[in-house]
Amino acid sequence: VLAGPWRSSPQAATAVLKGLATDTAEEVLRCMQASQLEVNQFHCTCVISSCRRSDGWQQALGILAQMPACYSVQASLASYNAAMAACSRAGQWQVALELLQAVHEKLGSLAPSAISYSTAIGACAQAGQWQLALELLFGFSDPDEFMYGAAISACEKGGGQWDKALGLLSHLSMASRRIPLNVIIHNSAISACEKAGRWRCALELLHGMPRRKLTPNVVSYSAAASACEKGAQAQGLLSSQWRIAMILLNNMQELRVTSNAITYNSAISTCEKGGQWQQAVLLLRNMAERMIAPTDISYSAAMSACKAACQWQVTQSLLTQMPTGLVASGYNAAISCFAQCKQWQLAVSVLRRMPGLRVAPDEISFTSAVSACEEAKKWELSLNLLTIGRAASTRPRGREVEDLAPAELLALSWRLAKQKQSSTSRSPAAEREARQVAEAAALQAGSFRPKDLASLLWALAESSRLWQMCR
Structure with a gap:
């Protein structure tokens, strides 16, 4: 039906392929080839891009590889970028880097673009591969704000590399003034500080955003609040940090920044750790008043x-x-x-x-x-x-007794005691399991609370003849 219009206007096929699911788009592409309709780079790239939406990175690679033989077209830079994006979305960062290398080798004089590098850096960020992300960033001649943002995000996800994130932010501010700073980049830096519990740095970044003509949003405040919670616990400042959490919430209200459950949860947890139960309950009730589902x-x-x-x-x-x-x-x-x-x-x-x-x-x-x-x-x-x-x-399936935590060992010992009380004779299997529990508990004796250890010993003595081991 569409053969006539598509034959005279290949762009019409491109528009249709953009809105199709991967399997359908690939089938349409094959039908176009069978009907001797023009199949060009744009058509193939559209189908590869659809693979990103469906996490079909393997299909993306398949179409990319088939372009010369099956459709008589060479893969373009846009085709490779679309395939890299599909791999990045699926967490296949190694494959994305291989595609970036293939661009260098196969496209000759056509060098990878900023989009190519941003996509590859984003793939590394998803996997927390911050070292590779930084290597790619500084290996590109003219990085843009998207590349910096992806690299800072990699520092955030790579175990809270807050110092590297702040270094990138400083480099972006001082060395590349023509590159605009944005809220997303700042939020990634704040989140990197949050992951590392560097609450003071997180607050400095948050309060410094207006000076850079940036308006903090709910993500900015949520990350800063979470940083205060984690940093207070790590540095023994639990008695005072709840006040900062309350100030952050008040600032959000004054600036008309819509808060969410994440922001409130961080504040409530900070109040809990600071021994402020009234404030914690008040915040919980405020959530309902503000139509935020706890x-x-x-x-x-x-x-x-x-x-x-x-x-x-x-x-x-x-x-x-x-x-x-x-x-x-x-x-x-x-x-x-x-x-x-x-x-x-x-x-x-x-x-x-x-x-x-x-x-x-x-x-x-x-x-x-x-x-x-x-x-x-x-x-x-x-x-x-x-x-x-x-x-x-009961013991979790697929785990040995020696791998169980103290709470699980205690639960298992009580189950064995219950079985013994309901049985008229001792089961050899139960005897062996009780002995395994006692041996595993002996290795973790220092991890039990005194009353839990007493309960475990009583249960083992009740369930078997392990008096000597219990002693």
Whole structure:
């Protein structure tokens, strides 16, 4: 149907191919070849570009390789750039670099463009290969802001290479004044500082943006707030950093920068670590007022703040407000708070409710609830908890006993004790497993809390004849 119009106007085919999915576009390309319609570099490049949207990097490479033989056209620089973009999107940074090298070798006098290098640097950034990203950046004769932005992003993702990111930002500001600075580049530098916990540098970058005629956005403030949270914990400044978090939120409101859950979560976590449970709860309630949906991180951080102050009534109130569909961490924080405040009935109640809310209890849920029962001397109830839903009281599949963490060893020892109580005879397999648990626990004895270690020894003694080993 389209053969006539496309024969007289190949550009019409290009427009159609741009909007098609990869498989469909490739099929149309083959039909064009079979119908003896013109197939040119633009058509092939459009199909290769569609591979980026579908993560079909292998298809992109296949079409690129087939262009000379199947479609009688040579791959252009745009074709290689499109293939590199598909590989970058799929995390295939090595292949992207190989394509960049192929451009140097196969296209002769046509050198790779800034787009070629930006794409290759972006592929390295996705994989955190900051050294290669910097090598590519300084290997190009005239880098632009996109290349600098991709390189700074590589420093961010490469383990928080904050000093390298700041060096690039300084180089961009001083040596290349004709290259415009933008918010994205600054945000990447702030995020690099955040990853490394360099909160002072992050705040300096944030506050320096207006001087460069840049308006900070929600990403800028969120990264700075997260930097304050991580840096305070690393440097022992937990008692004061919450004030900075509150100032950042106030600044956002004054500048009419729309905040999001990430910004609030960082502020709530900072308040929690600083022992400011009232501020943490206030921020959580402010989220609802500002039509920002709290996440499981929001609730778990606020409840953890209440735990430190033994505000179990506030946690109980927050629990009733928590929406369904969240993961276990919020419920675990509530159970842990109730256990800390010696409210074992509430801890067990939350654990029993979790399966009905379609939230699978994990080993943290189990351990916290058992700890609450132990404090109240409810030994029988502690054993009965092992039968609840999908509580993490069994060994994870595919893992050996010696690889289990202390909480998992404790859970497994209680399961063995429960099996022993319900059985009239000792199982040789259970005896062997109990011995393995005891041997693994002996290697990690220093990682157990004293009461957890006592519980494990009791459970092992109850489940087998390991009195000597327990001693």
